[in-house]
Amino acid sequence: MPISMKNQAAVAGIGATAITRNSGVSELALACEAISKCLDDAGVAPGDVDGLVTYTLETNDEVEVARAVGLGELTMFAKINYGGGAAVGLVQQAAMAITSGAATNVVIWRAMNGRSGQRMGQGVSGNIISSDLIHWSWYMAYGMVTPASWVSMIANKYMNLYGVTAEHLAEVAIAQRNFALNNPNALNYGKPLTLEEYMNSKRITESLRIHDCCLETDCGVALLVTSTERARDLRHKPAVIRGVTQASTRGQEQMTSFYRDELDCLPEMEFAARRVYAMSGLGPDDIDAACLYDAFTPEVIMQLESFGFCKRGEAKDFVAAGNLRLGGRLPNNTHGGLLSESYAHGLNNVAEGVRLIRGTSCNQPDKVEHVLVSSGVGVPTGAVIFGKD
Amino acid sequence: MTITGRIKPPMGHDNGWWWQRAAEGVLAIQRCAKCGTLRHPPRPMCSECRTLEWDHVAASGRGTVASYTVLYHPRFPGYEYPLIIVLVDLDEGVRITAELKDCAPEDVRFGMTVTAFIHEDPDGFRLPMFRPAATGGQ
Incomplete structure (x- = not known):
């Protein structure tokens, strides 16, 4: 008999370091x-x-962390691939372990000197001939080596087809910056962003300016996942995992899914949406707030359609109406997100999803029963819905 | 060691032959030896019939722009900026990613027709690129 993970596991703890350069x-x-x-x-x-x-x-590595923190005997340890595409996948692994009995208290984490050390925005290089490197080889010779260059290829198509303008992208960036102004931990705390500044900012690619791109930061984020039953005895109200999935679809590549018929949507994110709604028994109307992966502003707009908040091509109007702000239909990345809080490959967005359920966000909406969090865009991805116990 | 030209593609079993053909002046498209399905980028197995044997055909070089981007920042040595990258739907039915030359960024259009040519760098490295199709041409 198949086992359902619905409501079996919950996030019971969140922790983070300071966010710096x-x-x-x-x-x-x-x-x-x-x-x-x-x-x-x-x-x-x-x-x-x-x-x-x-x-x-x-x-x-897990054993270095375990030795340093003084963890106990380990029964399950795993690593998930695809950069930010892994974020919700960590939650899924933990939930599977708890539901199956493979483990009882699972820590998921990401710690990176993402600005002072290896910067993700700098792109790819390497010498070991793996299938992954051969994949990148088709782009390296043409100078297409940064995440912004890959994302721009899809974003430009989508924007052209549906009339998405720089002002729409700016609204995503400014809405999240306004949230960061209330989050003392955010790297962009105290740094308001105006439309004029946005429009005059450095051009990165066709359709992307610097403010459309996420931060590069040094930081660590960790969450504790345990059974919902055990979570009830711990310090905070549990953020119950209603539904969780990873998602990759036919023709999927890592950042360069350029060879399938669709260039104006995110098939893997639509698949994640179908799975996570089916598992939770919920739909878009049940979602009160979200942390949609925001490495680049057009990705947020496209995901509004993937998850059914808007019809194809209509997300720009949803955004322009202020729906991503507090008091809007779907307050999104209320901590500032990857654009304005920090870049921890999306695990900081998962942590904010937990805060929204607890009611402890720096920008807490009035009523939050369910929060949707997604993994990276343009890569094998995933989605989770958190709910109150 | 200083980098003098563009980043060279790392070459292994599954892609080295394609770059070799490009150096010889051919834009190659991999073809399944069993079912004849064309595929790009090259991979060792046909995803339609799971055959490991393959050969290739020379592309006509004619195609249309399915999408594009223009890269402004960061700038890497060995490339000319603004750098236009196009996704081209080749007439043969496969899509390829490459640079568009001889075109101003503001003149690129979705659906514009382009033709392939083999570009040669100052250091002798050769690779396929595209340019706008001649007016009234294919």
């Missing part, structure tokens, strides 16, 4: 601090952690 410490130190704060937030002892999940891009 130069942490001055190792990535291992960032991981330890975030995980330690996460355990204190939940009220769980390090010795009770028996599962660990992180990104393949994470440089800190």
Whole structure:
């Protein structure tokens, strides 16, 4: 008999380091601090952690983290591929482990010196001939080596087809910047963004300016996932996992899904939407707030259609009406997101999803029963819906 | 070591032959030896019939722009900016990513017809690129 993960697991703890451009410490130190704060937030002892999940891009191995933090005997450890596409995948791994009995308390984390160390915005290079490197080889020779260049190819098509303008993109950036102005932890705290500044900012690609691109930051983020039953006895109200999935579709590539018929939508995100709604028994009308992956502003607009908040081509009007702001239909990335809080490959967006359920966001909407969080765009991805217990 | 030209594509079993053909002046399209399906970018197996054997055909070089972008920043040595990258639907039915030359960024259009040519860098490296099709041409 298939086992459903619906409502079986919950996020019970969140922890994060300061967000900076130069942490001055190792990535291992960032991981330890975030995980330690996460355990204190939940009220769980390090010795009770028996599962660990992180990104393949994470440089800190599980046993180094376990030794440093003083974790106990581990029964499950896994790493998920595809950069920000992994974010919700970590939650899924943890939920599977808890539902199946493979582990009882799973820490998921991402710690990176993403500005002072290896900067993700700088793109790809390398010497080992793997299938992954051969994939990138088709683009390197043509100078197409940065995330902005890959994303722009799809965004430009979509924008041209549906009449999306720079003003629409600016609204996404400014709405999230306004949220960051109330978030003292955000890198862009205290730095308002006007439409004029946006329009005059540095051109990165056709259709993308610098303010359409996410930050590069040093930071660590960790969450504790445990059974919903156990979470009820811990310090905070649980953020229950109603539905969670990873998603990759036919013709999928990593950032360069240029060879399928559709160039004006996100088939993998539409698949994630179908899966996560089916598992949770919920639909777009049930979602009160979201943390849609926002490495680049057009991705937010396209996802509004993937998840059924708007019909194809109508998301620009939804955005222009202020619906992503507080008091709008779908307050989005209320912490500032990857654009204005920090870039932790989306795990900081998952943490904000938990805060929205707890009612502790810096920009808490009045009524929040369900929050949707998505993984990276243009890569194998995923989605989760959190709900109140 | 200083980088003098564009980033060279790392070459392995599954892609080196394609760059070799380009160096010889041919825009190649991989073809399944069993079902004849054309595919790009090259991969070792046909996703239609799971055959590992393949050969290739020379593309006519004619196609239309399915999408494009113009890159302004960051600027890497070995490339000319603004750098126009196009997705071209070749007449043979496969899509390819390459640079568009001899065209101003403001003149690129979705659906415009383009033709392929083999570009040669100062260091002798050769690779397929596109330029707008001649007026009244194919």
